[in-house]
Amino acid sequence: MNYADYKRFDFLNGTGIRHSLFVSGCHFHCKGCWNAAAWNPRFGTPYTPQLEQQIIDDLNQPDIRVQGLSLLGGEPFDHPQTLKPLVHRVKVECPGKDIWCWSGFVFEELVADPVHRDMLSDIDVLVDGPFDITKRNLQLKFRGSSNQRIIDVKKSLDENKVIVMAS
Numbered sequence: 001m002n003y004a005d006y007k008r009f010d011f012l013n014g015t016g017i018r019h020s021l022f023v024s025g026c027h028f029h030c031k032g033c034w035n036a037a038a039w040n041p042r043f044g045t046p047y048t049p050q051l052e053q054q055i056i057d058d059l060n061q062p063d064i065r066v067q068g069l070s071l072l073g074g075e076p077f078d079h080p081q082t083l084k085p086l087v088h089r090v091k092v093e094c095p096g097k098d099i100w101c102w103s104g105f106v107f108e109e110l111v112a113d114p115v116h117r118d119m120l121s122d123i124d125v126l127v128d129g130p131f132d133i134t135k136r137n138l139q140l141k142f143r144g145s146s147n148q149r150i151i152d153v154k155k156s157l158d159e160n161k162v163i164v165m166a167s
Contacts, residue, residue, distance in 0.1 A: 001025065001047045001082040004038040004074060008058055009066075014100035014125065014142065016067030019058050023047075023083070026075035028104035032133035034144070038074040052086055059094040068098035068124070077103050077110060080119045087122040099123045100142075104130040107151050107162050125165065126151045 002024040010020040025041030026033075037043055059066055069090055076083055087099055101123045103110070110116040110126075120126065127143050127150050135145040142150055155163040 001079045002042060002044040003047050003051070004035065004044040006051065006055070009064075010070065013070040013072060013102075014068065014098075017065065018068055018070045018100070019055060019066060020070040020072060021055065021086075022072045023074040023076050023079055025078050026073050026104065027078060028075060028130050030104065030131040030133070032136065033131055035073065041074075041078075047082055052089070055086065056089055056093055059090060059097050066097070068100065069094075071099065071101040071123075073102065075104055076101050077105050077116050077119065080115050084115075084119040084122070087119060091122045098125065100125040100127070102127045107149070107153075107156060111157075120153060121157065123153050126153050 004022040004024045007020045010018045013020045022035065022038060024038050024043040026039045029039055055069065059069060071083065090097055090099055099122065103126060105116070106128045107126060110120050127148055129148040132145040132147045135147050137146050140146065149162065150165045152163045152165050
């Protein structure tokens with residue numbers, strides 16, 4: 001897997017101070033996508049064990065209160081073989097850190113697929129659904145179009161139904 005960017009100390013993609021990994025490769029190709037360059041899976045830099053360790057180390061810096069990790073794209077769920085180990089490590093090695101993920105898939109699709117559900121189980125907040133330019137709304141927090149939902153993943157998995165967070 002390649003990644004388009006890794007931003008430390010990001011204030012835009014989720015709540016609090018975060019570190020954000022923008023993966024490359026997305027099959028959705030949403031019209032009006034703000035990160036269309038990342039559709040190409042070869043765009044950017046190869047993801048390495050060294051980058052993964054840097055992300056873990058950055059999340060565990062004692063001097064700065066980082067709230068968590070954000071996964072964006074591209075499409076993170078196009079790369080479960082690479083990202084599942086990362087999200088699991090964050091849950092195990094970075095106590096108190098949350099994980100936000102943006103996906104063109106909807107929650108119901110992810111839950112129905114065992115590989116995607118396994119990765120989803122370590123994510124705290126999912127912003128789901130493809131960007132729809134006809135439903136674009138610049139007033140929305142953490143999402144670009146009104147069809148997208150901000151989902152509390154743990155509650156949704158526990159209750160076996162989508163629990164949308166207040167935004």
